Amino acid sequence: MKNFMWIVFALMAAVTSAVVVVLSKAGIKxxxxxxxxxxxxxxxxxxxxxxxxxxxNLPDVAHIEKRVWVYLVLAGIITCVSSLxxxxxxxxxxxxRVSPLERLxxxxxxVLAFFFLxxxxxxxxxxxxxxxxxxxxxxxxxxxxxx
Numbered sequence: 001m002k003n004f005m006w007i008v009f010a011l012m013a014a015v016t017s018a019v020v021v022v023l024s025k026a027g028i029k030x031x032x033x034x035x036x037x038x039x040x041x042x043x044x045x046x047x048x049x050x051x052x053x054x055x056x057n058l059p060d061v062a063h064i065e066k067r068v069w070v071y072l073v074l075a076g077i078i079t080c081v082s083s084l085x086x087x088x089x090x091x092x093x094x095x096x097r098v099s100p101l102e103r104l105x106x107x108x109x110x111v112l113a114f115f116f117l118x119x120x121x122x123x124x125x126x127x128x129x130x131x132x133x134x135x136x137x138x139x140x141x142x143x144x145x146x147x
Contacts, residue, residue, distance in 0.1 A: 018099070024087060025095040033087035041080075100136035107133050 027036050052058055064072070082105075089098045107129045113119040 021095050021099050025090050028091045033091040037083050037087045097140045100139040104136050
């Protein structure tokens with residue numbers, strides 16, 4: 001069963017991500033998108049460090065290698081940029097149109113993982129990525145959603 005638990009957690013992450021998009025869109029109607037991101041970031045910081053502390057992993061920070069720090073810092077910076085761009089997009093368009101385009105990150109991740117991490121890509125992955133990209137574009141440009 002452990003071999004399939006990643007699927008459960010990935011699906012739970014997808015559902016919670018969808019809820020975040022909807023709640024953020026509701027909040028952005030009244031508040032600047034950068035301010036919304038800043039508020040959420042503070043809460044993310046508190047909860048994430050709380051979990052690390054609760055799990056007893058805080059001492060592990062001292063053992064992280066310098067090279068890993070570089071990756072983590074760069075990923076953190078890019079996460080901030082990604083979130084700021086996503087929140088701004090949400091302030092400009094419907095969540096049902098923004099979210100599919102943001103999910104094209106899957107396609108970009110497959111390509112980047114292939115080139116930089118040497119991950120294997122087979123025809124099923126390629127077909128799935130093409131179908132997801134096509135679906136995201138169709139949803140995003142398929143017209144205004146009803147309100």
